[in-house]
Amino acid sequence: PSLSLSFVGDLMAHPPNFRMSEYGRIYDAVESIFHADDLSFINLEFVVDPDRPMAGYPRFNVHRDYVEAAVDAGFDVFALANNHITDYGADGVRETERQIRRIQAFHPRDPLRPIYYSGVRSPDETGLEVTEIRHRGWKIGYLSVTGILNQWAGANLTYMVPYWDSAANDALRSFIRTESANYDLFILAYHGGTEYVLEPNPDKWRLFNSLMDAGVDILWGHHPHVLQPIEFYPREDGRYGALMYSLG
Numbered sequence: 260p261s262l263s264l265s266f267v268g269d270l271m272a273h274p275p276n277f278r279m280s281e282y283g284r285i286y287d288a289v290e291s292i293f294h295a296d297d298l299s300f301i302n303l304e305f306v307v308d309p310d311r312p313m314a315g316y317p318r319f320n321v322h323r324d325y326v327e328a329a330v331d332a333g334f335d336v337f338a339l340a341n342n343h344i345t346d347y348g349a350d351g352v353r354e355t356e357r358q359i360r361r362i363q364a365f366h367p368r369d370p371l372r373p374i375y376y377s378g379v380r381s382p383d384e385t386g387l388e389v390t391e392i393r394h395r396g397w398k399i400g401y402l403s404v405t406g407i408l409n410q411w412a413g414a415n416l417t418y419m420v421p422y423w424d425s426a427a428n429d430a431l432r433s434f435i436r437t438e439s440a441n442y443d444l445f446i447l448a449y450h451g452g453t454e455y456v457l458e459p460n461p462d463k464w465r466l467f468n469s470l471m472d473a474g475v476d477i478l479w480g481h482h483p484h485v486l487q488p489i490e491f492y493p494r495e496d497g498r499y500g501a502l503m504y505s506l507g
Contacts, residue, residue, distance in 0.1 A: 264297060265292055265299040268302060272315060272319045277321055283332065286332035286333075292333070298335050298372075298392070300335075300479060302450065304341055306343070306346050307320070307321055307322070307326055308351055308355065309323060309358070320347065323358045336375045337378075339417075340417055340450055341405050342405060344408070344417055348410060351413065352416040377390040377401050377403035377448070378403035378448070379416055379417055387402060387418055398443045400439060400442035401445075401448075402435075402448070403418060403450075404419070404420045405417065406422030406449065406451030432470065438474075439473070439474030439475065445474055452482050452483050452504070455485055457487060459504040459505070476501070479506070481505055481506055484505075485505065486507050487504035489501070
């Protein structure tokens with residue numbers, strides 16, 4: 260069967276957003292799209308810690324109900340690897356994952372559309388782990404990584420692949436070559452690049468193209484906060500992948 264997938268960029272948390280009385284209003288004009296598709300993907304550009312006050316730039320924090328509004332609007336798949344996930348160090352990373360797991364377990368949701376996430380790890384884990392999504396007969400591999408972090412405390416709990424580290428990028432490509440063969444579809448969320456520019460710089464262009472060559476079927480970029488080009492990437496076997504350098 261075919262799949263209908265929706266991708267957006269960064270879900271932000273500025274004071275005009277989290278001071279709203281009804282968070283669902285954020286999605287009024289678009290949520291019909293995310294309820295009509297099979298899976299909807301969004302990057303959570305903040306920490307989720309109910310014991311801290313809600314906070315905007317430069318160190319973002321929200322409470323679980325802010326994320327639950329996105330779930331109610333139809334979002335199923337979260338990217339947690341981004342430059343703000345360590346805004347409150349390791350404690351913030353651990354609490355964010357705990358809150359997302361609580362949403363997975365307790366938020367009332369159609370059992371045919373559970374919640375998935377990628378981008379962080381527990382303290383006893385090392386390396387990257389692909390999140391497996393089973394949907395309508397498809398076996399989908401999903402991985403969220405970031406090339407940048409604002410705070411290094413807690414970096415060991417994130418799927419951080421330093422943008423400037425050629426050995427780390429080689430290791431990521433090798434990992435994708437091995438893992439992507441296990442799935443019908445392999446989706447990579449990548450957080451990085453230069454903010455507020457409308458074209459990827461040459462280094463990002465080369466990196467993203469090499470990740471597609473390594474076996475990514477859909478490369479979903481975010482962080483610049485503006486749209487960058489979307490391409491159908493040709494494969495040697497005649498198929499095409501989807502390459503989104505940045506969504507807004």
